[in-house]
Amino acid sequence: MSDDLKYDSLLLRPIVKTGRAFYITVAILLTLGLWGVVSYLYQLAYGLGVTGLSRPTYWGFYITNFVFFIGISHAGTLISAILRLAQAEWRRAITRSAEVITVMVLLFGVGNVLIDLGRPDRMFNIIKHANFRSPLLWDVSSICTYLTCSIIYLYLPLIPDIAILRDNTTKYRWFYKTLALGWRGTPRQHRRLEIGIAIMAVVVIPVAVSVHTVVSYVFSMTIQPMWHSAIFGPYFVAGAIFSGIAALIIAMAVIRRAYNLQNYLKQIHFNYLGILLLVMTLLWFYFTFSEYLTTFYGNEPVHMAIFYAKFTGEYAPYFWTMVVTCFVIPFVILCNRKTRTVAGTVVASVSITIGMWLERFTIVVPTLVNPRLPWEKGFYIQSWVEVGETVGCFAFFILFYVLFTKFFPIVSIWEIREGREKSVVEVQERVQSYLPSEEEA
Amino acid sequence: MPKWGMVIDLDKCSACQACVTACHLENNVALPTAASASKSRSIYWIQMLPMKEGRYPHFKMKMIPVLCFHCEHPPCTKVCPVKATYQNPEGIVGQIYRRCIGCRYCTTACPYTVRHFNWSEPEWPKEMVPSLNPDVSCRMKGVVEKCTFCHHRLQKAREQAKMENRELKPGEYLPACVEACPGQAMYFGDLEDETSEVTKLSREPRAFKLLEDLGTEPKVIYLG
Numbered sequence: 001m002s003d004d005l006k007y008d009s010l011l012l013r014p015i016v017k018t019g020r021a022f023y024i025t026v027a028i029l030l031t032l033g034l035w036g037v038v039s040y041l042y043q044l045a046y047g048l049g050v051t052g053l054s055r056p057t058y059w060g061f062y063i064t065n066f067v068f069f070i071g072i073s074h075a076g077t078l079i080s081a082i083l084r085l086a087q088a089e090w091r092r093a094i095t096r097s098a099e100v101i102t103v104m105v106l107l108f109g110v111g112n113v114l115i116d117l118g119r120p121d122r123m124f125n126i127i128k129h130a131n132f133r134s135p136l137l138w139d140v141s142s143i144c145t146y147l148t149c150s151i152i153y154l155y156l157p158l159i160p161d162i163a164i165l166r167d168n169t170t171k172y173r174w175f176y177k178t179l180a181l182g183w184r185g186t187p188r189q190h191r192r193l194e195i196g197i198a199i200m201a202v203v204v205i206p207v208a209v210s211v212h213t214v215v216s217y218v219f220s221m222t223i224q225p226m227w228h229s230a231i232f233g234p235y236f237v238a239g240a241i242f243s244g245i246a247a248l249i250i251a252m253a254v255i256r257r258a259y260n261l262q263n264y265l266k267q268i269h270f271n272y273l274g275i276l277l278l279v280m281t282l283l284w285f286y287f288t289f290s291e292y293l294t295t296f297y298g299n300e301p302v303h304m305a306i307f308y309a310k311f312t313g314e315y316a317p318y319f320w321t322m323v324v325t326c327f328v329i330p331f332v333i334l335c336n337r338k339t340r341t342v343a344g345t346v347v348a349s350v351s352i353t354i355g356m357w358l359e360r361f362t363i364v365v366p367t368l369v370n371p372r373l374p375w376e377k378g379f380y381i382q383s384w385v386e387v388g389e390t391v392g393c394f395a396f397f398i399l400f401y402v403l404f405t406k407f408f409p410i411v412s413i414w415e416i417r418e419g420r421e422k423s424v425v426e427v428q429e430r431v432q433s434y435l436p437s438e439e440e441a
Numbered sequence: 442m443p444k445w446g447m448v449i450d451l452d453k454c455s456a457c458q459a460c461v462t463a464c465h466l467e468n469n470v471a472l473p474t475a476a477s478a479s480k481s482r483s484i485y486w487i488q489m490l491p492m493k494e495g496r497y498p499h500f501k502m503k504m505i506p507v508l509c510f511h512c513e514h515p516p517c518t519k520v521c522p523v524k525a526t527y528q529n530p531e532g533i534v535g536q537i538y539r540r541c542i543g544c545r546y547c548t549t550a551c552p553y554t555v556r557h558f559n560w561s562e563p564e565w566p567k568e569m570v571p572s573l574n575p576d577v578s579c580r581m582k583g584v585v586e587k588c589t590f591c592h593h594r595l596q597k598a599r600e601q602a603k604m605e606n607r608e609l610k611p612g613e614y615l616p617a618c619v620e621a622c623p624g625q626a627m628y629f630g631d632l633e634d635e636t637s638e639v640t641k642l643s644r645e646p647r648a649f650k651l652l653e654d655l656g657t658e659p660k661v662i663y664l665g
Contacts, residue, residue, distance in 0.1 A: 046561060047559070047560055047561040047562065047582040047583055048543070048558070048560050048583065049482070049560035049561035049582075053560070054480050054481040054482050054560075055481050055482060055548070055554065055557060055558065056548070056549075056554040057481075058545040058548045058549050058558065059545065059549060113544070116544065116545075117542050117543050117544055117583075118541075118542070118543015118544070118545070118558065118559070118582070118583025118584060118585075119541065119542050119543040119583040119584060120542075122523075122540070122541075122542045122543075123542060125523040125525075125540055125542050126522050126523060126542065128523075129523040129524050129525070129540060130522070130523070131521055131522055131523060131524045133519050133520075134519065134520045134521055134522040134546065135520065136520065136522040136544060136546055137522050140522070218546070221520070222516065222520065222549065222550040223516055223550075223552055223655060224549065224550070224552065368549060371552070371554045372552045372553075372554075372652055372655075373490075373507075373552075373553060373554060373651070373652070374493070375490050375491055375492065375493070376490075376554045378481060379481070
């Protein structure tokens, strides 16, 4: 075993050794994924009539999933980039697991739009006959840029670790050798890598913000009541980061447990992320409050029909569950230092994940069910096909994530080592530079 | 360039639904079935809808025929990612079925919810298939469709006029619904033409447009 792994051989263990738990997990996820595949094939054969959609409720689960998954994708790249730029030293163990979420979940965000198409066979018309006046085209452009940036941003910090794998493992040598791009760890290579990562970290932030803003524009650019709102851009971005952090905490907790990484993903990481999550909880509540108060005070009948559908009507169970799971539960848990533990933050995160899915749902569906012309009132009951495809998407997302951890270290080995060797001194120097120098004092 | 528009006199309309039937036959619209109706998936290019006004005891109910309003500023054409729906120079909002990807963005953007989606392959009773209108292309599963103001009739009338080497005369191009209306409650013509009947009627004090405050400028105008 080389010098690289003096301390961190534990991080390679998931790649080298595969236990029974892994196969059981994969089997379960594949079974659930299969439900999704069967549902989709059934839908492909019989058309979108097999869903619960109708006129005027033209969008339902799929568009909800689309917004939700794109939201989750903000976990990774954005949080990781911000932490990197802020030189937050505690990021070292968590950036990789965050970045992987982004890349994997984006596929399903886009996938849900494609599932939603009545004619998936014609999807390339989006390129052939592109209409840039349509917010959907803005989405396509923005998400493609984001996916590309996120893949590069995931890959760059992965290169030194791939080289470690190339030098220390026997399986798939050719695979790691190709991906390592001849990394030898020379100072010049390190300098270039750092410049690359720094550039991508800066580039990725505006791109990530644009992505969810543009997703919100799909709704807010129409003149439909309770969609046509200027707050939607920032509201969606805040919600995205909110659900993203929650997803990251869940992923980290699972990894920590499954691969015994308690020494890497420590209590302190969950505590810090918990504080970040608390800030987002409050921000989410602030946006939600502003949005609904403005509607309520204006008291326009077309808006109020939707408002009451959510507050007291048929969507009240969804709406109030959302308020409890997005605000009440996480707020109570996270504002108390004693409950901001690993278990506590995970409970809050699971609650938020459910709540944010419901938030997306209560934005998409009630507006469509209550259109401007009151006699057109619709209804929506999802079918097993839509449930199946939703479950399938979640299963495949988790499966892809699990498979990633089997091929690449989910905690960045070289960055941890860099932290150990360089940053401890660097941080000491940095703190010293903040203080008045001795001569002047 | 003409701007085609329609005026519907609600005082003359008896809600007999002759327009609805004529439209289905003219445009090869799949017939509503019990199954499609119960799921709110029946397709109507024109439909009689109950408009309720006020509250008891000051309650009034009107049946009004609702079709695509061919808005001057259509919210639907802007949002189509593939330009499958568009407004032609004569103001008619068209739909290219062979290009539509079925994303249903136009259907959600339309404030009048008059755009319809083919949730499954359209079907007709066996006996009806030979009598489908050859001038109108049938739609396929997974695309959006809606009223075209019987655009194919305009093309036909224009060809006829060209053959006879003359201009298109008023009344030569009428959508099937207008033609079928037994109470003659529906008028159709050029809204740009100062002298046309629809222009005169559209200036009556009784004239109103649905959701006029949205600024979509519908080209179907109601009297009543």
